[in-house]
Amino acid sequence: MERIERINSLHRILSASRYPVTVQRLQEELQCSRATVYRDLAYLRDYLMAPVVGNGEAGFRYDHSDGTRFELPGLWLSSEELYSLLAAQQLLVRSGGGVLSNALAPLQQRIEKLLGEHAGGRRVPVERIRVIPHRRRRLDEASFRNVATAVLDRRRLSFDYRARSTDEKTRRTVSPQRLTHYRENWYLDCWDHEREALRSFSVDRIVNAKVQDEAARDVPDEELDRQLSSSYGIFSGAPKGWATIVFSPKSARWVADEHWHSQQQGRFLPDGRFELKVPYSTARELLMDVMHYGADAEIIEPAALREQARTHLQLALSNYER
Known part of the structure; x- marks a missing residue:
């Protein structure tokens, strides 16, 4: 059971219970570990502001002593979770009306159900949020x-x-x-x-x-x-080294907020530039991403990768010297 489903189920269980619910029962109904139950209870209480009270021995319940009834807020998915659901939903829609679309129809219904549960049973106007494809290739x-x-x-x-x-x-x-x-x-x-x-x-x-x-x-x-x-992008393998790239102060405002790699290291330099370090195996995709920033990016090390970038840029410049 995914966290979205578990939080909704946990909310329904606590809302319907007049007495504290044991952790053992929550484990059985949510089909998860004891540690996951505690994490979900903490998320419900601390992030969604639910009136969760109790402890591991007596059990947990909602405190309705103030006379109000707690309901999940209208939008409580993280941006990453919302993007994942909407991206999956739109990928299915874009798959067309062939065999693939028919085979995945139950999955699309499941996603739409999750979005509906997330919105308290109301229809989610997914057409108001767009996931725009970019440079997608044709498939057989x-x-x-x-x-x-x-x-x-x-x-x-x-x-x-x-x-x-x-x-x-x-x-x-x-x-x-x-x-x-x-x-x-x-x-x-x-x-x-x-x-x-x-x-x-x-x-x-x-x-x-x-x-x-x-x-x-x-x-x-x-x-x-x-x-x-473990290494950079889809052209991965065991990392052979780390690349250090420095971006201009103008580009630093974008790069500092970007996720290039799970192990990336970044810091602002005293002059406003941004230094990014990422592990990589093959240089191809990394070079493409760095060159996307043009003159606002410079590969500092390793020397071999810096030389590759120099060669690519010289070849590109030669196209404009004819």
């Missing part, structure tokens, strides 16, 4: 369905893949691990059997995908996180 829907099926059914997958960087076409057989939506595009995280290593493939470059009868090899979540989530 048949291949996408087979990729998703292989991920969910835990079956091996074979497909033709044309690498965007080299345009080389290869046939791959993989054990799918995760389907990742990142920056408006889908990526398949998997174990590549020929190369005997974890790889990420852009789904829009996958064609002729076939689900195999053989069961997929499962890679532990810890290994997936270490190899695919």
Whole structure:
């Protein structure tokens, strides 16, 4: 059960109970651990200002001694939670009327139900909030369905893949691990059997995908996180180093509020510039993001990455010198 559902369920239980409710009962009804019950009670009391009273021995209840009845506020999701729900809802809407849309219809109904519960039963005017796609790539829907099926059914997958960087076409057989939506595009995280290593493939470059009868090899979540989530962006792997980028005072106001990486380190310099440090494995995506800021960003170290940036910029400048 997700936290949104748990908070709503916890609120209903406490509202309907005349006497304190034990932690054991809350664990059973919310299907969560004892620690999670205490965290949810604290969130309900401290963040949503619910009149929660009691303790772990006697149980918990709402204090209605002042004669008022507590109701959840009209908007209590965090911005991240609201974005996640709305983004998922709009992704489903944009999937069209094909097989994928039909298969995901129950999920969309579930999301709409959660939004309705969040708004106290009122219809949420989702059209008032827009999640605008940016630089989304076209997908082969048949291949996408087979990729998703292989991920969910835990079956091996074979497909033709044309690498965007080299345009080389290869046939791959993989054990799918995760389907990742990142920056408006889908990526398949998997174990590549020929190369005997974890790889990420852009789904829009996958064609002729076939689900195999053989069961997929499962890679532990810890290994997936270490190899695919620890470094910068979707082009990840074990971090090979840290990049230090300094942004001008003008850009500092934007970059200081941006989330580039879970382990990033940032600080304002005395002259108003902003220094950002991020781990990275391959330079490609990091360079693209840094160059987005043009003259307002400078890679300080490592020297090899700085030289790569210099080369890219010189090649770009040469296009305007003809």
